Amino acid sequence: MDLSSRIRRRQQSGDETQVVLDYHAISPVAHVDEPTGRGSVLERLLDYVDPVFGSRIPPNSYVWGPPGSGKSAVITALFTRMSRSRSLSDSLIHTSTRGGTSTTPKLVYVDARDASTEFRLHRSVLDGVLEESVPEHGVGTDTLRTRLDEYLAPHNHSVLVAVDHVDERGTQSLAAIADSFEAFGGSLSWIAVGRQSPSALAEAPRPPEHIEVPAYREPVLVDILTTRASAGLARQAVEHEQLRRIAAWSDGNAHDALCVLFAAADEAATEGASRLRERDLHTAMDAIPRPCVPLGRILALSDNRQLVLRHLIAVDDDERASVDAAATTIAGASSVDLSAGTVKRLLYELAEAGVAERVTTDRLLEGSGRSPSRLEPRFPTRVFRRLYDLAHA
DNA sequence: GATCCACGGGAATACACGGATG
DNA sequence: CATCCGTGTATTCCCGTGGATC
Numbered sequence: 001m002d003l004s005s006r007i008r009r010r011q012q013s014g015d016e017t018q019v020v021l022d023y024h025a026i027s028p029v030a031h032v033d034e035p036t037g038r039g040s041v042l043e044r045l046l047d048y049v050d051p052v053f054g055s056r057i058p059p060n061s062y063v064w065g066p067p068g069s070g071k072s073a074v075i076t077a078l079f080t081r082m083s084r085s086r087s088l089s090d091s092l093i094h095t096s097t098r099g100g101t102s103t104t105p106k107l108v109y110v111d112a113r114d115a116s117t118e119f120r121l122h123r124s125v126l127d128g129v130l131e132e133s134v135p136e137h138g139v140g141t142d143t144l145r146t147r148l149d150e151y152l153a154p155h156n157h158s159v160l161v162a163v164d165h166v167d168e169r170g171t172q173s174l175a176a177i178a179d180s181f182e183a184f185g186g187s188l189s190w191i192a193v194g195r196q197s198p199s200a201l202a203e204a205p206r207p208p209e210h211i212e213v214p215a216y217r218e219p220v221l222v223d224i225l226t227t228r229a230s231a232g233l234a235r236q237a238v239e240h241e242q243l244r245r246i247a248a249w250s251d252g253n254a255h256d257a258l259c260v261l262f263a264a265a266d267e268a269a270t271e272g273a274s275r276l277r278e279r280d281l282h283t284a285m286d287a288i289p290r291p292c293v294p295l296g297r298i299l300a301l302s303d304n305r306q307l308v309l310r311h312l313i314a315v316d317d318d319e320r321a322s323v324d325a326a327a328t329t330i331a332g333a334s335s336v337d338l339s340a341g342t343v344k345r346l347l348y349e350l351a352e353a354g355v356a357e358r359v360t361t362d363r364l365l366e367g368s369g370r371s372p373s374r375l376e377p378r379f380p381t382r383v384f385r386r387l388y389d390l391a392h393a
Numbered sequence: 394g395a396t397c398c399a400c401g402g403g404a405a406t407a408c409a410c411g412g413a414t415g
Numbered sequence: 416c417a418t419c420c421g422t423g424t425a426t427t428c429c430c431g432t433g434g435a436t437c
Contacts, residue, residue, distance in 0.1 A: 119397065138396050138437030302399075323425080342400055348426065358426095369424030370408045395437080407426070414419070 018234050019269045019276070023390060025232030026265060028258035028383060029296050033081075035073045036227055037220035044211050045078055049160070052082070057105045057158045057189040058209070062174070062201070064194050065213030067294065068253030071193050074213065075162050079109045105158040112163050112171035113300035121172065121180055122148060125161055125188075145183075152187040162191040168297065169354055174201060215252030222247045224254055225261055233265055238276045249285055255294055259380040260284045266386050284382070293355055293379040299387070301355075307336060308346050309355070310388050313381045321361060322372030323347050347375060355379060 024030055035042070051058045065071050083106075108128030115121040122144040127134045129151055134144070151157055161181070166174045174192045181188055190207075198210045216224070225243040243261070250257035263284035268276050298309065311330040312320070319329045327344035330336055336343070351358045358373040 117397085135437055136397080137435055138394095140396060143396090304399080339401065341402060345401085345427090352427090360425095368410055368422070370410090370426080372425070397434105397436095399432105399434090401430105401432085403429095405426105405428070408424085410422090412420085415417090 019237050019274060020232060020265050021234055022232040023262070023266075023386060026228045026258065026262050027387065028255050028262060028294075028380075029299060029387070031073045031076050032227070033077060035070055035077050036224045037216065038070050038074050038213070041070075041074055041211070041213050042078065045074065048209060048211060049078070049082070052105050052107070052160060055104045057160050057187070060178070060189050060207035061191050061209035061211060062194070062198055062207045063191055063211045063213060064197060066215050066252070067195060067291075068250075068255035068257070069213045069215050070254060071213045072164055072296075073254075075164060075191070075193055076109060079107050079162060083107050103155070103157055105160050107160050107162075109162045109164065111296075111300070112165045112168070112177075113297060115163070116171055118172075118176075118180060119144065121163075121177070125159065126151070128161075129157075129159055148184070152184060156187075158187045158189075160189050160191070162193060164193040165296075166192045166194040167196055168194075170297070178207075216254055217252070218244075218247050221250065221252065221254060221257055225257060228258065229261065234274075236275065237265070237268075242276060242281060245281065246285075256288055256290070256292055259288050259292070259295065259383050262386070263287055263380060263382040266382060287382055288380050289376075289378045291378075295380060295383060295387070298355065298379050298384055301350075304338060305346055305350065306388060308338070308343055309350065309377075310385065311336060312347070312356070312375060313377060313385060321374055323351075323358070323375060324372065326375060351375060 020026070045063075048058055048061060063071055063075065106129050108125055110121065110124040110128070112121075115124045119141045122141060123134055123136065126144055126148050129148070134147075152159070163172075163177050165171050166177055172180075174194060177190060177192055181190055192207065198206060222240075222244050225246060226240070229238050229243065238261075246257050246260045246264075250260065260281070261284075264276050264280040267280040267283055268274075271280075273280070298306070301309070308330055311333055312326060315326055315329050318325075320326050323344060327347055328340050330347075331338055331340035331343045338346070347356070350356050356375040356377050359376050360371050360373040
């Protein structure tokens with residue numbers, strides 16, 4: 001166990017219960033250093049990135065698979081590991097061969113959920129490649145492109161960019177990514193990571209290499225849950241049989257499985273139980289919508305949007321009966337510094353983005369006019385609430 | 394002075410429903 | 416009976432403004 005998780009344990013175990021020792025360790029949005037049960041995918045990825053070890057960049061590629069199959073986990077693990085070990089060897093090379101022309105490619109991981117615009121995409125890449133800080137304001141997209149070009153071309157530098165979560169709602173498409181990077185041709189390659197099968201992609205920018213990440217098989221999912229539970233929960237807090245049932249329920253989706261484990265543990269913890277009870281499991285499963293908007297998407301939303309969501313899930317049923325009423329209530333909260341009109345617009349936008357679903361209530365009010373609708377969250381609210389509160393404590 | 398982007402706010406459009414019209 | 420119309424809401428769309436930087 002590393003120091004930071006030891007510290008977190010001490011911080012978080014101050015209150016009445018000990019079921020959860022470290023929320024971070026069971027968080028669906030946290031990735032571990034060593035992904036469990038993805039050996040063959042890692043092998044394929046290593047084959048693919050092999051040119052990097054010879055200071056060249058591989059062709060563009062597309063990594064794809066269903067939600068919760070560990071795409072992000074595998075890519076982030078690979079990139080952080082490779083960058084770590086190579087910055088070591090780089091420094092060795094620099095001391096021995098001063099001014100050598102052949103430089104090893106940089107590896108940059110970009111989450112398209114954060115880099116939702118052309119500007120941010122370029123900014124993220126530049127930030128990953130340069131030592132100095134890259135401005136977030138006051139400079140145009142063209143300027144950033146120029147700076148990236150100045151980094152790459154004249155110095156024989158190269159970079160391999162992984163763009164995670166392409167073609168999601170609210171993120172750039174594979175085609176847009178390909179388009180953005182096209183001009184950097186020989187010195188920038190990219191790995192796009194998405195869900196759609198390659199055959200469903202548009203013809204035009206289809207990358208030459210495809211690597212599939214299949215859904216987890218059930219026993220592997222049990223292993224993952226076991227690892228996480230032993231890192232974040234008290235000993236004996238959960239039975240193997242319970243983990244097996246979560247795995248069976250989640251249908252190969254590690255995100256959903258971890259959400260159930262997290263929510264059940266949180267439920268047990270808040271009720272002061274010493275272990276996960278059956279009803280904790282059931283409550284947790286019932287509270288995960290299916291399909292479920294990944295938590296990572298929620299946590300990538302702007303601060304105010306998350307704030308609005310945090311309040312939305314706390315609003316009483318009767319105040320949630322219409323978008324208008326919910327907006328008024330939320331805007332009235334002291335911690336919210338937005339007008340009711342803006343909250344309303346944000347709520348509609350969130351619904352449009354699939355984060356919540358508008359359910360038109362059957363007209364039972366006497367008034368005329370179009371019937372209002374109720375907002376039903378489509379994300380794991382319990383997990384979001386806990387993670388949000390921990391982050392804003 | 395420039396840039397990006399979140400906010401605010403209001404105009405435009407969609408929908409529900411009852412009653413009038415052809 | 417089918418359609419149209421008026422009224423009242425709900426929802427979508429759009430654009431100017433201002434903050435935070437460079």
